[in-house]
Amino acid sequence: xxxxxxxxxxxxATVHSLSRLAGVSVSTxxxxxxxxPRIAPATRRRIADLAREAGYMPNVLxxxxxxxxxGLIGLVNGPMQNPFYAELxxxxxxxxxxxxxxxxxxxxxxxxxxxxxxxALLHYRVDGCLVASAELSSRAAAICAERGVPLVMVxxxxxxxxxxxxxxxxxxxxxxxxxxxxxxxxxxxxxLGTVGVSTSDGRERAFIARLAEAGLRLALRLHGHSTYEGxxxxxxxxxxxxxxxxxxxxFVLNDIxxxxxxxxxxxxxxxxxxxxxxxxxxxxxxxARRCYGLTTLAQPLGTMVRRGLDLLAARIADPALPxxxxxxxxxxxxxxxxxxxxxxxxx
Amino acid sequence: xxxxxxxxxxxxATVHSLSRLAGVSVSTxxxxxxxxPRIAPATRRRIADLAREAGYMPNVLxxxxxxxxxGLIGLVNGPMQNPFYAELxxxxxxxxxxxxxxxxxxxxxxxxxxxxxxxALLHYRVDGCLVASAELSSRAAAICAERGVPLVMVxxxxxxxxxxxxxxxxxxxxxxxxxxxxxxxxxxxxxLGTVGVSTSDGRERAFIARLAEAGLRLALRLHGHSTYEGxxxxxxxxxxxxxxxxxxxxFVLNDIxxxxxxxxxxxxxxxxxxxxxxxxxxxxxxxARRCYGLTTLAQPLGTMVRRGLDLLAARIADPALPxxxxxxxxxxxxxxxxxxxxxxxxx
DNA sequence: TTGAAAGCGTTACCAA
DNA sequence: TTGGTAACGCTTTCAA
Numbered sequence: 169x170x171x172x173x174x175x176x177x178x179x180x181a182t183v184h185s186l187s188r189l190a191g192v193s194v195s196t197x198x199x200x201x202x203x204x205p206r207i208a209p210a211t212r213r214r215i216a217d218l219a220r221e222a223g224y225m226p227n228v229l230x231x232x233x234x235x236x237x238x239g240l241i242g243l244v245n246g247p248m249q250n251p252f253y254a255e256l257x258x259x260x261x262x263x264x265x266x267x268x269x270x271x272x273x274x275x276x277x278x279x280x281x282x283x284x285x286x287x288a289l290l291h292y293r294v295d296g297c298l299v300a301s302a303e304l305s306s307r308a309a310a311i312c313a314e315r316g317v318p319l320v321m322v323x324x325x326x327x328x329x330x331x332x333x334x335x336x337x338x339x340x341x342x343x344x345x346x347x348x349x350x351x352x353x354x355x356x357x358x359x360l361g362t363v364g365v366s367t368s369d370g371r372e373r374a375f376i377a378r379l380a381e382a383g384l385r386l387a388l389r390l391h392g393h394s395t396y397e398g399x400x401x402x403x404x405x406x407x408x409x410x411x412x413x414x415x416x417x418x419f420v421l422n423d424i425x426x427x428x429x430x431x432x433x434x435x436x437x438x439x440x441x442x443x444x445x446x447x448x449x450x451x452x453x454x455x456a457r458r459c460y461g462l463t464t465l466a467q468p469l470g471t472m473v474r475r476g477l478d479l480l481a482a483r484i485a486d487p488a489l490p491x492x493x494x495x496x497x498x499x500x501x502x503x504x505x506x507x508x509x510x511x512x513x514x515x
Numbered sequence: 516x517x518x519x520x521x522x523x524x525x526x527x528a529t530v531h532s533l534s535r536l537a538g539v540s541v542s543t544x545x546x547x548x549x550x551x552p553r554i555a556p557a558t559r560r561r562i563a564d565l566a567r568e569a570g571y572m573p574n575v576l577x578x579x580x581x582x583x584x585x586g587l588i589g590l591v592n593g594p595m596q597n598p599f600y601a602e603l604x605x606x607x608x609x610x611x612x613x614x615x616x617x618x619x620x621x622x623x624x625x626x627x628x629x630x631x632x633x634x635a636l637l638h639y640r641v642d643g644c645l646v647a648s649a650e651l652s653s654r655a656a657a658i659c660a661e662r663g664v665p666l667v668m669v670x671x672x673x674x675x676x677x678x679x680x681x682x683x684x685x686x687x688x689x690x691x692x693x694x695x696x697x698x699x700x701x702x703x704x705x706x707l708g709t710v711g712v713s714t715s716d717g718r719e720r721a722f723i724a725r726l727a728e729a730g731l732r733l734a735l736r737l738h739g740h741s742t743y744e745g746x747x748x749x750x751x752x753x754x755x756x757x758x759x760x761x762x763x764x765x766f767v768l769n770d771i772x773x774x775x776x777x778x779x780x781x782x783x784x785x786x787x788x789x790x791x792x793x794x795x796x797x798x799x800x801x802x803a804r805r806c807y808g809l810t811t812l813a814q815p816l817g818t819m820v821r822r823g824l825d826l827l828a829a830r831i832a833d834p835a836l837p838x839x840x841x842x843x844x845x846x847x848x849x850x851x852x853x854x855x856x857x858x859x860x861x862x
Numbered sequence: 863t864t865g866a867a868a869g870c871g872t873t874a875c876c877a878a
Numbered sequence: 879t880t881g882g883t884a885a886c887g888c889t890t891t892c893a894a
Contacts, residue, residue: 192881195880196881202873206879223658229576229585229870230873230886231871231872233580234872234885235873235886248602248604249602251596251598254595257604258623261624270620271619273617274617276608276609277608293575293576396804435805529887540866542866543865545887553864554864558864577886578887578888581869582889583889
């Protein structure tokens with residue numbers, strides 16, 4: 169009868185077990201593992217080999233406990249039914265991974281954030297947090313500031329205790345107005361999303377201001393939820409207007425609503441852009457599909473995320489850095505949901 | 516000259532600082548904070564108050580170091596351009612939050628998973644991991660098994676060292692075949708997504724088997740990337756076929772491709788469903804939009820995620836539990852992208 | 863009902 | 879170039 173085989177170490181290798189195997193101290197192991205130049209190359213290699221064989225996996229939780237960073241970036245995201253947020257998430261995940269950081273999703277949805285959620289941000293000691301949706305409560309933001317957890321708003325205007333990166337909403341609103349005016353539209357309407365979204369203000373203000381310069385006023389101003397359904401409802405309402413009162417162009421403040429609106433007005437029998445021009449904002453991938461062909465103001469999402477992570481990284485390295493806002497210029501992508509400028513007139 | 520005000524504790528309250536404030540030991544604080552019945556109610560309340568005032572935030576990293584769980588669930592997700600994965604993510608985030616767990620996103624994209632990514636799973640000591648996309652390398656899976664990290668495949672068939680929850684792909688394929696046959700289609704085609712996706716096999720096999728029972732064979736079998744563009748390319752190819760060789764129905768194995776295919780065949784001038792019936796799989800939200808009106812086999816995504824988290828929770832509690840596969844029945848959602856069964860014939 | 867102390871895995875400072 | 883040791887914040891066992 170043979171002795172039973174030794175039970176393999178269930179809990180994996182640690183710097184401790186490696187130090188015993190290598191016959192060196194834990195500090196040497198720790199240093200060797202992070203390629204500290206002070207460790208003799210031979211020792212370093214030996215430990216690296218041992219670590220590989222043993223299937224050593226550093227415990228980042230322990231590492232961050234010991235003064236370091238967690239490598240965790242929090243993300244407070246908007247509703248994933250909106251492809252803009254889906255894309256934002258994808259960008260953030262991939263770009264963070266390139267920097268050796270991981271995304272902890274704190275929220276992905278509409279509506280206010282539960283207290284439990286905003287606290288998780290602190291519980292998990294994220295190194296920083298990207299906020300792309302419904303405002304974090306000011307209390308949560310204040311706690312983050314107090315604790316030195318940098319916050320960066322993405323596609324949201326700056327707030328107290330947070331940096332921000334967003335599209336130049338004023339320029340965007342103005343560009344859309346200019347484009348619509350050049351197209352000869354005389355009865356422009358505006359469709360806004362969920363109230364209280366900070367980016368809407370700039371877009372609306374600049375849009376209206378530019379119209380005013382041309383002596384025009386808004387023919388209609390509607391509010392809806394920032395969803396496909398919200399846009400659909402707005403479109404149905406517009407299509408139901410008597411022809412004389414109907415706007416000849418609509419600026420919809422985000423693409424997901426613009427798509428809903430487009431479907432609704434077409435269902436109602438209106439032709440786009442002959443009867444109604446539609447312009448969106450965001451340039452989500454689906455906007456390019458033939459069944460939408462949406463003219464829209466593209467946000468430079470990849471760059472926004474990159475700059476957001478940059479701001480975060482800088483503040484993680486030096487928490488004393490002041491809040492900073494960066495504004496990126498978007499670009500009008502012309503497709504066929506809006507009447508094109510008359511060459512004769514524009515010429 | 517006044518003494519400078521004391522610098523506030525920069526690093527937040529800890530069980531230690533609270534114990535000093537309350538004049539009790541750290542163990543008492545620790546216990547009081549988790550409502551241990553052994554602590555006198557008065558003490559408990561006093562400590563709770565102190566904790567609130569001090570803005571105490573437990574450090575879950577430290578907690579999990581000390582033998583507990585991290586509360587972190589890993590997610591290896593597919594490309595977010597596919598609304599199916601966006602929805603899956605949203606479900607997972609919200610349902611995990613209800614269970615007091617947070618999602619660590621390890622991957623969100625197409626293509627193989629980098630080693631760094633799959634290792635992060637171990638580095639962060641996730642309690643378990645949901646895998647919804649491209650296979651984790653077998654090596655990673657083996658390590659997880661060895662380390663006792665439960666894995667649950669979602670919308671993927673079971674693999675070694677992992678539980679799984681998926682839609683009944685066989686039943687789904689059969690249901691679609693039955694529906695198409697009842698609609699009088701005689702030249703059915705199949706469009707598959709990215710090769711090697713484990714769920715495709717069952718759908719295809721059952722679809723073909725049911726056709727065979729009716730004496731029919733596949734008129735065409737195409738492969739593409741599981742993207743809108745992949746579907747679009749397939750649609751273009753089908754529309755380019757001479758009318759005599761063209762299939763009269765296509766079963767597209769996922770909705771994102773079905774939408775691309777739908778747009779492509781319509782662009783090419785075909786009428787759906789008069790010239791071609793299209794049936795998808797998944798039932799993503801956009802499938803219901805008027806411009807698609809896609810008949811598709813709906814996956815019970817909410818339930819799939821729920822059962823997935825259940826499987827995980829059970830294995831976190833008892834790592835000795837054997838792997839388990841759960842199969843959920845999907846449901847055909849009939850819209851107007853496919854010719855309806857002839858009532859007389861279906862009689 | 864409460865306290866003391868060990869331990870979780872790492873890092874970093876101070877010696878050697 | 880390497881080792882010892884004290885944190886980091888929390889939980890838990892064992893005593894009292």
